[in-house]
Amino acid sequence: MAFVSSGYDPKEPMKDRITDIGPRDYNEFYPPVIAKNKGKWLYHEILEPGVLVHVAESGDEVYTVRVGGARLMSVTHIREICEIADKHCGGHLRFTTRNNIEFMVDSKDKVAALKKDLESRKFAGGSFKFPVGGTGAGITNIVHTQGWIHCHTPATDASGPVKAAMDVLFDDFKTMRMPAHVRVSLACCLNMCGAVHCSDIAILGYHRKPPLLDHEYLDKLCEIPLAIAACPTAAIKPAKVEFGGKTLNSVAVNNERCMYCGNCYTMCPSMPLSDTEGDGIVLMVGGKVSNRISKPEFSKVVVAFIPNEAPRWGKTTDTIKRIVEAYAADAKKYERVGEWAERIGWERFFDKCELEFTHHLIDDFRDPAYYTWRHTTQFKF
Amino acid sequence: MAKHKTPLLDQLESGPWPSFVSDIKQHAEVRAKNTQKVNYQIPVDVCDDILGILELSFKHGRTHWKHGGIVGVFGYGGGVIGRYCDVPEMFPGVAHFHTLRINQPAGKFYKTEYLRQLCDLWDMRGSGVTNMHGSTGDIILLGTQTAQLEEIFFELTHNMNQDLGGSGSNLRTPSDCIGQARCEYACYDTQALCHFLTNQYQDELHRPAFPYKFKFKLDGCPNCCVASIARADMSFIGTWKDDIKVDQAAVKGYVGGEFKSNAGAHSGRNWGPFDIQKEVIGLCPTGCMKYEGGKLSINNRECTRCMHCINVMPRALRIGDERGLSIFVGAKAPILDGAQMGSLLVPFVPVEEPYEEITEVIEAVWDWWMEEGKNRERLGELIKRQGFQKMLEVTNIAPVPQHVQEPRHNPYIFWKEDEVEGGWSGDINEFRKHHQR
Ligand code: SF4
Numbered sequence: 059m060a061f062v063s064s065g066y067d068p069k070e071p072m073k074d075r076i077t078d079i080g081p082r083d084y085n086e087f088y089p090p091v092i093a094k095n096k097g098k099w100l101y102h103e104i105l106e107p108g109v110l111v112h113v114a115e116s117g118d119e120v121y122t123v124r125v126g127g128a129r130l131m132s133v134t135h136i137r138e139i140c141e142i143a144d145k146h147c148g149g150h151l152r153f154t155t156r157n158n159i160e161f162m163v164d165s166k167d168k169v170a171a172l173k174k175d176l177e178s179r180k181f182a183g184g185s186f187k188f189p190v191g192g193t194g195a196g197i198t199n200i201v202h203t204q205g206w207i208h209c210h211t212p213a214t215d216a217s218g219p220v221k222a223a224m225d226v227l228f229d230d231f232k233t234m235r236m237p238a239h240v241r242v243s244l245a246c247c248l249n250m251c252g253a254v255h256c257s258d259i260a261i262l263g264y265h266r267k268p269p270l271l272d273h274e275y276l277d278k279l280c281e282i283p284l285a286i287a288a289c290p291t292a293a294i295k296p297a298k299v300e301f302g303g304k305t306l307n308s309v310a311v312n313n314e315r316c317m318y319c320g321n322c323y324t325m326c327p328s329m330p331l332s333d334t335e336g337d338g339i340v341l342m343v344g345g346k347v348s349n350r351i352s353k354p355e356f357s358k359v360v361v362a363f364i365p366n367e368a369p370r371w372g373k374t375t376d377t378i379k380r381i382v383e384a385y386a387a388d389a390k391k392y393e394r395v396g397e398w399a400e401r402i403g404w405e406r407f408f409d410k411c412e413l414e415f416t417h418h419l420i421d422d423f424r425d426p427a428y429y430t431w432r433h434t435t436q437f438k439f
Numbered sequence: 440m441a442k443h444k445t446p447l448l449d450q451l452e453s454g455p456w457p458s459f460v461s462d463i464k465q466h467a468e469v470r471a472k473n474t475q476k477v478n479y480q481i482p483v484d485v486c487d488d489i490l491g492i493l494e495l496s497f498k499h500g501r502t503h504w505k506h507g508g509i510v511g512v513f514g515y516g517g518g519v520i521g522r523y524c525d526v527p528e529m530f531p532g533v534a535h536f537h538t539l540r541i542n543q544p545a546g547k548f549y550k551t552e553y554l555r556q557l558c559d560l561w562d563m564r565g566s567g568v569t570n571m572h573g574s575t576g577d578i579i580l581l582g583t584q585t586a587q588l589e590e591i592f593f594e595l596t597h598n599m600n601q602d603l604g605g606s607g608s609n610l611r612t613p614s615d616c617i618g619q620a621r622c623e624y625a626c627y628d629t630q631a632l633c634h635f636l637t638n639q640y641q642d643e644l645h646r647p648a649f650p651y652k653f654k655f656k657l658d659g660c661p662n663c664c665v666a667s668i669a670r671a672d673m674s675f676i677g678t679w680k681d682d683i684k685v686d687q688a689a690v691k692g693y694v695g696g697e698f699k700s701n702a703g704a705h706s707g708r709n710w711g712p713f714d715i716q717k718e719v720i721g722l723c724p725t726g727c728m729k730y731e732g733g734k735l736s737i738n739n740r741e742c743t744r745c746m747h748c749i750n751v752m753p754r755a756l757r758i759g760d761e762r763g764l765s766i767f768v769g770a771k772a773p774i775l776d777g778a779q780m781g782s783l784l785v786p787f788v789p790v791e792e793p794y795e796e797i798t799e800v801i802e803a804v805w806d807w808w809m810e811e812g813k814n815r816e817r818l819g820e821l822i823k824r825q826g827f828q829k830m831l832e833v834t835n836i837a838p839v840p841q842h843v844q845e846p847r848h849n850p851y852i853f854w855k856e857d858e859v860e861g862g863w864s865g866d867i868n869e870f871r872k873h874h875q876r
């Protein structure tokens with residue numbers, strides 16, 4: 059494991075330094091049929107789940123085979139993706155916003171072999187490497203954040219619950235029987251770096267305990283003013299504490315004001331807040347980002363807390379499945395989950411999904427709360 | 440033989456969905472065997488330790504990562520996230536486990552040649568584990584040691600013509616939908632504008648000078664595939680001004696069942712024969728469509744370009760020709776004062792190089808936010824605090840009814856003195872001539 063220099067000289071960091079060059083030019087990466095017909099596509103059709111055709115003014119066609127994937131992937135897996143793209147697609151491929159992979163070919167007769175190849179590949183543990191699907195009125199891949207694989211503030215894992223949920227929803231990744239597409243997202247803490255707050259179904263990690271205070275080390279390890287400034291609710295104050303016969307500079311947290319965001323922990327390692335019993339999952343539903351028919355909507359909290367049940371998060375995935383089935387059975391064609399809930403009324407939504415309504419689900423957080431209470435005599439018994 | 444026992448993670452190897460556990464295991468094995476004779480620059484068994492530490496988190500129900508000191512590459516304030524584990528003795532391979540964000544190409548098209556080069560670099564100098572892609576859009580390289588950061592940056596910039604993405608209080612890596620590259624709904628070239636903005640604002644992307652993070656997202660049409668309206672401080676959403684183009688013969692094709700509705704998106708269930716009245720005319724949110732005597736007509740002046748009819752009948756209906764984009768500002772996730780959807784700032788702007796009409800708006804918004812924004816205040820929060828009127832004032836955009844869903848609910852208008860005839864410094868003596876004390 060001898061150190062290999064790239065050519066960088068630590069004594070002269072500015073020597074030959076190249077900066078601010080940005081990303082590679084997308085034009086280098088287009089498959090020829092895309093480069094040729096860009097901006098001149100006429101229409102598309104989903105031929106079967108996971109297989110699309112786009113037809114251009116020129117009469118050219120591009121066939122896309124979409125496959126799901128864990129966004130957490132090794133270079134061994136990426137090399138296999140490259141091997142497939144070289145074999146079938148002239149060395150081109152693309153990724154979608156929802157972590158799917160798209161393999162494109164320029165004629166229909168190349169589709170079957172590509173599809174067969176993709177579906178034949180399995181991991182040693184038995185799961186598909188490249189399941190074909192994720193199109194149309196079905197359930198596509200779950201966009202998500204880091205979780206326990208890499209972040210310091212998660213209240214749940216990301217890749218684990220996503221794998222568990224997609225296993226449960228797998229049939230709907232492969233079919234298109236839903237009234238409209240269903241977008242599922244996961245963020246592992248309320249910072250929601252993946253912004254899941256406008257998803258049909260959002261799985262959100264949530265802490266329920268304020269940070270622990272490691273008074274002995276707090277002043278040594280942290281810049282106290284930075285920790286105080288990091289708190290979005292101004293819950294942290296400077297405090298003197300007695301410890302081991304000495305008076306130490308530390309902080310006090312007003313637990314009532316804490317919203318368990320972990321921003322203080324980002325600034326100060328002496329304020330950890332993960333907790334086995336405190337942490338778990340919130341389910342939110344009914345959001346969307348598209349402007350189709352109705353305007354974009356935020357997701358609403360419908361389950362206040364489910365404990366983390368590693369490795370398969372059974373109660374979480376069961377609840378999601380129940381919501382999906384109730385929606386599939388009752389919604390009209392084209393109706394998104396939120397539009398369906400609005401039409402039948404949220405009181406009915408809780409009935410149909412067999413979810414318990416508790417006081418936690420009534421908004422009490424600042425101004426927007428008022429707008430969520432009922433201001434009409436129109437409601438259902 | 441696996442270095443650590445992972446009985447909980449092993450349960451995520453079964454089931455049909457691709458298992459990240461199986462994948463990391465296969466890569467751990469590749470590293471252990473090293474048939475390619477890679478000169479690994481970080482511990483060979485790093486992937487075993489990733490699985491080990493994740494297993495421990497599964498057991499404890501708690502993360503084992505802490506936020507580390509500031510690490511990065513010389514001259515940049517973003518692109519690298521420092522990360523250390525809190526059980527380094529148990530898992531020395533991931534004791535230091537920093538992340539690099541690599542600015543993805545617009546549209547996320549790749550050539551295998553490029554990806555292989557990246558794989559080779561990351562296998563040798565890092566864990567070989569990635570995210571394709573992170574939620575902002577970057578390629579994420581997960582896990583390397585401090586000494587490798589400059590080496591990786593050097594190789595990226597010298598051998599791959601590739602730069603890092605953003606992190607921290609700066610412009611985050613912009614991202615876009617596939618747009619005109621393969622989507623007939625795209626009203627502008629999202630890739631061209633995304634690439635332009637990314638390059639135009641490299642300084643803002645690499646050197647944090649903002650109150651907080653700032654995101655650009657670009658959607659080619661109101662379907663919003665990259666969720667720009669919900670996720671970006673500034674969203675660029677394609678739209679058009681003239682008429683939806685109708686191919687009456689193709690409309691008949693849908694009515695007659697020759698073409699599948701919604702491009703075949705609903706073919707997994709028998710929804711019965713296509714009913715244009717119920718499925719298109721009846722669902723049009725503005726009621727501006729008619730289907731009479733076998734002819735579809737649209738009162739385009741009343742259409743709000745929701746995309747529904749076009750999504751249902753893509754062969755028959757096409758976006759108009761007078762195309763451009765709308766700019767929305769201030770979207771963000773709920774923390775802190777609740778989630779904000781983007782608010783419409785510029786109803787329409789044509790998208791033409793050199794994009795001056797767009798950069799003018801961006802720069803005016805940034806000037807205001809950098810001047811007035813508090814530490815960690817997102818643009819949306821500043822707009823809420825100082826008012827949308829202020830947003831219009833600093834960008835010099837005239838108010839139009841399109842800016843609001845409905846007019847205000849209260850008459851508490853903060854008039855400016857120059858808007859009121861005679862100003863505010865009246866003469867009390869003059870007043871008293873007519874009004875006794
Ligand atoms: S959502 Fe929170 S815990 Fe998850 S990766 Fe983002 S900041 Fe970390």
Ligand code: SF4
Pocket residue numbers: 268269288289290291292293294311315316317318319320321322323331
């Ligand atoms: S967790 Fe968040 S709200 Fe609670 S004290 Fe820390 S910074 Fe403040």
Ligand code: SF4
Pocket residue numbers: 616617618619622623624625626658659660661662663664665
């Ligand atoms: S946002 Fe519109 S233009 Fe972009 S990919 Fe989606 S449907 Fe196509």
Ligand code: SF4
Pocket residue numbers: 722723724725726727728737741742743744745746747748749
């Ligand atoms: S785009 Fe929407 S509003 Fe316009 S005609 Fe079609 S369905 Fe109606």
